[in-house]
Structures are given as C-alpha cells and as structure tokens.
Amino acid sequence: MALGKDYATQECSIARALEVVGERWTLLVVRDALYGVRRYNDFLVHLGIPRAVLSARLRTLTEEGILEKRRYQEAPPRDEYVVTDRGAALWPVLRALGQWGRDHVDASRLRIFRHADCGGTVESYGMCDACGTLVPVSDVVMVPGPELDSAPADPVSRALLRPKRLLEPLETDPGQHVD
Amino acid sequence: MALGKDYATQECSIARALEVVGERWTLLVVRDALYGVRRYNDFLVHLGIPRAVLSARLRTLTEEGILEKRRYQEAPPRDEYVVTDRGAALWPVLRALGQWGRDHVDASRLRIFRHADCGGTVESYGMCDACGTLVPVSDVVMVPGPELDSAPADPVSRALLRPKRLLEPLETDPGQHVD
DNA sequence: CACCGTAGGTTCGTTCATTGAACCAATTGC
C-alpha cells in the first residue's frame, strides 16, 4: 500500500519519523498527551477529532510505544493513555513547530512555557533563556499567554488555563459543564 | 471544509504550523529544498511522489511563501523553486524530526551535518556540539553517513552523496543515467 | 426495577485526498 504512511523511496530519518507521527492529527494527539490529557473523552472534546480517527491514532501510537494504555479502574473498565519516554522525546519537534507557527504564521502568544527550576522562559529549541540549560519536558510549566481565549467552551481547554506542569495528569472540572 | 488541512478548534501555534506544513509529503519537499533540490523533475525522482501531488504541494508552498518560484531560463520557459527565509526557518523542525527518527525509530546514521566554520557536528536542535552556537542553515554542510547507500539509483541521490552545503543549488549529473 | 448519564468505543455511508497512468505543450538536438 503506497498510500498513507510509508515513504518507500526515502532513505532518511526524517521520513522514518514522519511514517510514525506524520499522519493527520497524530502530532496534536501527542501534544495533548504532553499537556497531560489522558482520557479518550478529553482528547475528543479538546481536539474536535472524529471518534474513529482518534481510536485509530491512539491504537497506532500505543503500538509504536509513544503512548501507553493502562487501566485505571476496573468497574466499569476504564483506560487512560500516558506518554512514554519515547513520546516525551517528541517535545523538541512540537516546540520547533510551535515556534515556527508563532514566528511565521500567527504572531500571537497563546501559551508560555516556563522553566520550573529558575522561572525563565523555554524558547525555540527547548532551552531556558535564563539559565541556558536544555529543560526536560517534566520541568516545564505551561501558563496561558495574553492572547489565549479566557473562557473556552470545552472543559479541557478550561483546565489548561491554569498553570500546568507538563506530563502531569490533567484534572478536568466536571462540575461546570455547558449545555 | 473540515477535512484536509484545518484544525478548526485548535487555538495553538502548533496546529497553525501543521495547517501549513502538516500535509502528506510537504515536509519532505521542504527537506529536499533545503538540500538544494530546485527543479520539478529532481523533486519527482528523488521523492517518488505522484506528479499531481507534487504540483499541488509546490503550488501551496509557493503561495505560503515557503518556496519561491522563479524563471531561470526563457526558451523553453523553465522555473525553479527556491526556499525563502520562511522556508529555511523550518530547519529546526526537520532537525528535530530527524533526531527523533534516528533515536527512536531507526538507529542508523544516514547523514551527518557539520558546522562549516568549526567542523563540529550539528546536533538535535541545530546547535554545534563543538562551538556551542546555533548554526544557521546556510553554514551547515551535509556529508553522507556510514550507512547511506553508496550507489543509489536516482541521479539526485547520487548528487547528494558529495559533501553539500545546504541551500546551495544541487548539481545533478545528467551524464550517467540508468535505464 | 426502569431510566438516565458517562466513558469508551465500533459501524457505516458520504466526501475528500492520494495514487499511478496517460496525455499535453514548448523547445532543443539530431
């Protein structure tokens, strides 16, 4: 099957990477997973992705070892999807894409990433502009930027308005749902 | 049109970027353009991409200001596609993807990127491991790694076997074509 | 016990994108 994921003729690690994470929606699922989203329904409402596509992406990301599916309660059976180290290693890719998007598509500052240890800003390549170190994902705190919608419709976006350390599970607020 | 390129609900510069360069083949076309490929036929044989898709990608990349189409001879009319600054700014994205591909998909060293000024290796985020500076794309020299096929079928891959400064036009060798 | 709500999916018909093969056009070299 020449269509879809494989770039047969390419002898290149960029092509290898894109075969795994280059499909539509895949990198946005990984982004949400790094932001702490873990549950099927949270991905669903936050991404606005068709259910069938989300199921397919979660399955292949799990097979590829980027997410790990694990049961967090037995009755009723409920699973969550957690990023692995391999998934967390995609952070520089997402950082680079976000930087390019901000610089060359849309200048607004939607989210700001801070180094938890020193308070500096994590810029282009995942480096802290204050202390100059390469900040691991787990030491990054995401805070809303000035131009982020302050009253979004879905509960996941609302939960992401609070300062949030990456990788830690997101706690949605089921209390204030909208009709 | 909800299908295809837009991620309507996403308020995120990663999604903005993916709307522009997230389609199938697009980032590989940009990669080739950074490697110095400029002509329709060179993209075609090197990527193994369907002609209709290549035409579509070259058109949208030109419209987005990532490539610039320009006439290099009048009779017969011939155009080439050259990366703009906006396109060159995607270098960190490609570097990050390539790094992840090498680290987490396929461990082989296919290409090595060297800093022209100091001879160091350009690693993960486009930084030189010897002098520590962020190397601009135009100062990067690509050399074949030990595991790259040393006798590829298409002339573009053969031309890319020679050490090659990025962004500079690729000179294919029309002499030794294969049947 | 009937019924609703929630979480996590699958199924299915329609629409859109990708593919590969064929065709087209302008010009140079023989």
Place this chain on the structure above:
DNA sequence: GCAATTGGTTCAATGAACGAACCTACGGTG
C-alpha cells in the same frame, strides 16, 4: 521531421477522514 527533455494537467480508482448513529458496561436516581 522526429525523438528527447522539462514541467506540467487530467482522470478513474482507491484509501482516508468525516460525522452521525449505534453499542456496551457500569453507576446513580426515582
């Protein structure tokens, strides 16, 4: 006059994405 080169377009077939509907398993409420 004829083939080759370069840079495309067109078209039928196939695959992927979309959105709506449906399904399962449980818990809570009246």
